[in-house]
Amino acid sequence: MEIAFFEVNDRDKVELASKFKGRNVAFYKETLSAQNAAKAKNSDIISVFIYSKIDNTLLAKLPKLKLIATRSTGYDHIDLNACKKHRIKVCNVPTYGENTVAEHAFALIMDLSRNIRKAYLRAMGDDFEIQGLKGFDLKGKTMGVIGVGNIGKNTIKIANGFGMKVLASDPHHHKTLEKKFHFKYASLKELLKKSDVVSLHVPLIPATKHLINKKTLALMKPTALLINTSRGGVVDTDALLHALEKNKLGGAGLDVIEGEKEIKEELEILRDEGEHIKKLREVMESLELLRNDKVVFTPHIAFYSAEALERLLDTTVDNIKNFIKKKPTCIVS
Numbered sequence: 067m068e069i070a071f072f073e074v075n076d077r078d079k080v081e082l083a084s085k086f087k088g089r090n091v092a093f094y095k096e097t098l099s100a101q102n103a104a105k106a107k108n109s110d111i112i113s114v115f116i117y118s119k120i121d122n123t124l125l126a127k128l129p130k131l132k133l134i135a136t137r138s139t140g141y142d143h144i145d146l147n148a149c150k151k152h153r154i155k156v157c158n159v160p161t162y163g164e165n166t167v168a169e170h171a172f173a174l175i176m177d178l179s180r181n182i183r184k185a186y187l188r189a190m191g192d193d194f195e196i197q198g199l200k201g202f203d204l205k206g207k208t209m210g211v212i213g214v215g216n217i218g219k220n221t222i223k224i225a226n227g228f229g230m231k232v233l234a235s236d237p238h239h240h241k242t243l244e245k246k247f248h249f250k251y252a253s254l255k256e257l258l259k260k261s262d263v264v265s266l267h268v269p270l271i272p273a274t275k276h277l278i279n280k281k282t283l284a285l286m287k288p289t290a291l292l293i294n295t296s297r298g299g300v301v302d303t304d305a306l307l308h309a310l311e312k313n314k315l316g317g318a319g320l321d322v323i324e325g326e327k328e329i330k331e332e333l334e335i336l337r338d339e340g341e342h343i344k345k346l347r348e349v350m351e352s353l354e355l356l357r358n359d360k361v362v363f364t365p366h367i368a369f370y371s372a373e374a375l376e377r378l379l380d381t382t383v384d385n386i387k388n389f390i391k392k393k394p395t396c397i398v399s
């Protein structure tokens with residue numbers, strides 16, 4: 067079986083190479099796309115991170131492909147219907163960063179609630195004035211967690227540690243979870259109305275695309291913080307920018323934004339004639355959002371801790387080895 071890893075840095079390459087000693091394995095730093103698909107034309111298995119967009123056009127160029135092992139929890143960068151059509155299995159890493167991402171969500175919350183970035187930038191300019199840097203306590207405030215999955219549960223645990231009350235929304239209610247993790251289920255509407263901090267932990271699926279939009283933002287407290295460590299597409303960038311500019315929201319902590327792939331790979335946009343204008347607009351709006359004074363942004367690093375990366379690679383290696391042994395694991399489609 068030929069295996070090709072894309073989006074691999076030097077450190078991971080060494081680690082992965084040692085796990086697949088004796089096998090036919092290739093490593094590429096770049097994302098996989100229709101333009102460089104020839105590199106994987108003989109591959110039975112490919113492994114990608116989230117910046118390789120896997121669609122029908124690309125799959126048509128990979129005739130031998132049997133498995134896509136994404137080194138991520140989310141798999142919205144992979145067209146599952148196209149994979150089914152080409153009889154290709156897809157596996158992910160369901161849990162590697164559940165505490166890691168939740169901890170990062172709190173890093174963003176604390177940055178906003180205590181004006182860390184603003185204070186730091188001032189101090190770097192030799193300005194030690196504290197006027198305008200008054201923060202607020204998390205203790206006693208209401209945390210709204212949207213999506214009570216692996217990451218959402220960890221976010222709830224941390225919020226409890228801060229002495230926050232927790233409301234959570236999820237289409238699936240499990241009464242036992244409420245007791246175990248000390249929170250109350252609420253409708254999305256109630257959660258948005260009552261929360262001082264709203265943290266998103268849902269997958270990007272059609273039902274969650276722009277879940278936070280003009281209408282839902284209007285329900286939130288004008289002082290509330292919105293935290294997004296899920297996927298950029300869950301929040302309508304334009305509506306968020308508008309809410310912040312009109313003082314209808316207290317702040318936003320974003321690890322993900324719409325068009326982040328294009329921001330990372332500006333060159334790719336220029337090659338992508340058809341989608342060019344739409345994507346460029348998305349990128350420009352997102353960039354404008356990042357420059358907003360009430361926004362704290364990190365470039366999709368919520369998962370990026372030493373421990374999480376180790377778990378990520380270990381599960382991917384297991385997924386690939388198990389597939390080869392015909393005992394596939396973590397199959398999503």
Ligand SMILES: NC(=O)c1ccc[n+]([C@@H]2O[C@H](COP(=O)([O-])OP(=O)(O)OC[C@H]3O[C@@H](n4cnc5c(N)ncnc54)[C@H](O)[C@@H]3O)[C@@H](O)[C@H]2O)c1
Binds near residue numbers: 160235
């Ligand atoms: N920023 C990062 O580095 C990073 C890292 C890992 C995961 N993520 C993102 O975080 C997301 C959540 O990860 P997870 O491991 O907790 O996933 P999970 O599948 O364990 O949990 C997702 C939860 O969202 C719920 N949900 C689905 N639709 C909903 C809706 N409309 N309203 C409320 N809840 C809804 C599901 O029922 C589920 O309980 C992933 O899909 C991924 O996109 C980001």
